[in-house]
Amino acid sequence: MTRKKANRTYIVHVQRPKHDELLGDEDVEDWHRSFLPNTTLDTGEPRLVHSYRHAISGFAARLTSEEVRAIESMEGFLIARPSRILKLSTTYTPRFLGLDHQSGLWVDSSMGLGVIIGVVDSGITPNHVSFMDDGTMPPKPPKWKGRCRFHNKTLCNNKLIGAIAFRGSRRPQPKDPKNGGHGTHVAGIAAGSFVDNANVLRLARGTASGTAPKAHLAIYKVCFTSGCSGADIVAAIEEAMKNGVDILSLSLGKKSIPFYDDDIMIATLSAVRAKIFVCMAVGNSGPYRESVENGALWILTVGASTHDRRVSATVKLGNGVEVEGESGYQPRTFNATGNIIFPGFGAQNGTVGCMKNSFNNTDVKGKIVLCNIEEGKYRDMSVNVKDAGGVGMIVLDTSREGATTLSYDYVLPTAHVNYTTASKIVNYLETQVHRYTQQLHLMGLPTLLKSTHEELVIRKAIISSNYDKPPTGFDLDGNPILNDYEEHINRAKPHRHGFVDK
Template sequence: MAPFLSHPISLLFLLFSFLPLLSLSAVDQPYKTYIVRIDSQSKPSIFPTHYHWYTTEFTDAPQILHTYDTVFHGFSATLTPGHAATLSQHPSVLAVFEDQRQQLHTTRSPQFLGLRNQRGLWSDSDYGSDVIIGVLDTGIWPERRSFSDVNLGAIPARWKGICEVGERFSARNCNKKLIGARFFIKGHEAASGSMGPITPINETVEFKSPRDADGHGTHTASTAAGRHVFGASMEGYAAGIAKGVAPKARLAAYKVCWKNSGCFDSDILAAFDAAVKDGVDVISISIGGGDGISAPYYLDPIAIGAYGAASRGIFVSSSAGNDGPNIMSATNLAPWIVTVGAGTIDRNFPAEVVLGNGKRLSGVSLYAGLPLSGKMYPLVYPGKSGVLSASLCMENSLDPNMVKGKIVVCDRGSSARVAKGLVVKKAGGVGMILANGVSNGEGLVGDAHLIPTCALGSDEGDTVKAYVSSTSNPAATIAFKGTVIGIKPAPVVASFSGRGPNGLTPEILKPDLIAPGVNILAAWTDNVGPTGLDSDTRKTEFNILSGTSMACPHVSGAAALLKSAHPDWSPAAIRSAMMTTANTFNNLNQPMTDEATGNVSSPYDLGAGTSQS
């Protein structure tokens, strides 16, 4: 007797039995994007490809955004909830989950990690030559000196990727350093359609191409593998020779995140799929959920993509998120991902608040404009009025009559730090003191503010507020001290770094380790100024940023060095080498401490310790 599927009538019965899957799109149901995981072995032999199967049996071709066939099998498509629910009952469907929006986790660090010219791992690996790092981020600004291919050899023969053209990006923008670039936008466009909740990209400030309009992707790519660049600085700060952790490694940029609108799961998975097929050796992804919330591994696109990559011998590192110091705030928790927290290095950018009573309070700043030159200005804390938005210096919250010509004390809160300075400037203030709250503790990061600004820890912020409350005519000035190297103790676990324990699998330690992630100098886009604000018209080749986003590419670069020195090592072997040699002591040879509390840090803060090369 002939097999069931070989009989034409039987085949028609099979296809018609699933016609309801194609017709359940009720007009009153909104369309959403869903990711559908398929058991690839279930494909009937009558279909020449999986795509033919998907478009015949599961949904219409115009609805499909991406098909996945490397890191896993399946597709993403715009469907009604009813259609998605019916699909989930199909015997060949392993999972159906809604597309979600993820967020970005935003020159001395190689030396601080122990990398030295002509010796050690840099020498043993030839600086990571011929290892390919794929960076999933906001794209890349290819003209930066960090991406020069001078004196690099031929592109590795195993490379199968492309240089995708688009707005202000041509094939000539790739070279022997930046060997590939792609962009992924279908998931974003589906979410911003007529029935979607997301605003379409603003094409006056964004590029439909791999070109980086945000800066984050350029920064992370050059941190991992930027070439040596002489005369680097951010408006005079951190001056010196900039270089990535693996300066000779090749780069492939996969743009999955869009300025002001995030990164969609369906596009992230498409980039994972492409990167694996292209032939990368390392994937660096400084993206994840917020608020320490992690989906189960089988519904987490980064975990799914990373599993498919790791199973093919590709090392994947990702950021732990910036929701520390709360416990269980780490994200990207899958065991096959190297999850990276952030620590400080031995360089800082000190600033000082001098109060009218003579007290001097230490903080940090990257302000590079005209100094206050010791002049005292009236000091005001809008929070005395009891209006929360005023104390946080939110948009339109400040009374110009109260702040004009004064230095304004603003509470840090959760909104953008540099944006608070712009609010003060618009209201006529001459400077800002940015005070941490209890949740931020004493953790400080530098920002390239538009007005004279000093960030203070919680204790010294309270000192300023107490002074304002107890004095009839409070006054202050701010002094900027430039760049200081040799800070001790370092490293210190950054207060914002995502913490364990692992919220999904408590018996597996997360984060795996920490790496430099505070005040890191790296290449920057020409599209926006160093603050990232639309009103910031400054142009700078390099910028200084903080976040586990900056820590992740340090580990990606170190993995490239190890892969170059030991081509036969698996991702697990590279991860093991890093974790078993990680250091838990600072440069005072004392146990590493936590910036948030000043106490000795625990494995839930620093994982196995700080990455060493």
């Protein structure tokens, strides 16, 4: 039995048809269809996924490798490449950046008044408080040619002026699948309206806003659970160019390839030529060789370093030495005293990481547990420690994380410490083990975790923080709350949009 060749989505670049400037979009689409072996697959689905005219000259279509080879011999063909799958790469930031309601850059730029920011991401939560029209937003600019593709058209307003989703040839709802998800977060950082009394678990209370709170938002959803299709991203850039956006924000990426092989970089160059300012994220990887993403010279590529605010937790060792960490768990009474235990360290039972099966019959009851960092599982670690009877946790950075610490919403007293501090704590333990070899499981090493509810610590090399992420709900007092304190490079980029004038 002959096995059928698999279809996949290819982005095909072709020459522009003759007298292109006189043709309508449907005529150009017919020109693109002329390259295809037929218009539909055996399943009845259309072969043509997208027709491009502005971002690139070409189309995206479902083809087999043999069909692509047949197209290569046709007049007007330039090149074809499989569509790549890309990944999705604070109340305080405006003040930190020196933005003031009364004078300076915010006033000079009218807080982005009249600017249209297009966000290419995972969609948006349209009824989010950061995107409500409070009556102070001006009408959408006359040049705006976009559409509101929500079933409920009233979800669009003078702040959120348009939204559309691209998933192959389908046009699903452009909603963010997760309430307050990645796309909602990025849009809020770029142009969220002012929201008073925003806080994270009652901490860092203040007024949240985007960097350009008076700008309009246009949303282009291209990211789903399977990732972000390159063909859909080019289609979103194409649509944004036709719609009349001033700025394009793309917080997504993948390992860099030569620009002439990168359909998205080619599309962004077309956008820049059309006088659209394009801003992209540098990625979350590194620091190591070739870890920078989206490094084309014609776009603004933005990364994040650190900021000057942290919610601190102090670790006091048995020898009186105090070291600093961070924690988003900040109840009114925050202290835990106990003996240290480090499952999986040295001759200890269990494995490092404090995941569900890490303790392996190790008795952690009443103790403060040391846990090597498990990226993306911080809260799970604290749940596991608490369920096992631990009274506190210290999350230890490895050399890979370096100086990066995060303030997560743990479920028990916790301090996340950087690699240098982690090394000091481990060295202290090794010294005590050597001195008291009869003490099994590092018993008799008292440690105190304590905290201040909010502490300002001056750091240098500031690029961005994301404490101004839009609120995602309300606390028991009715005040807006945020998701967490997590910081990612790809969310640093939207802060720059407020500084781009028309």
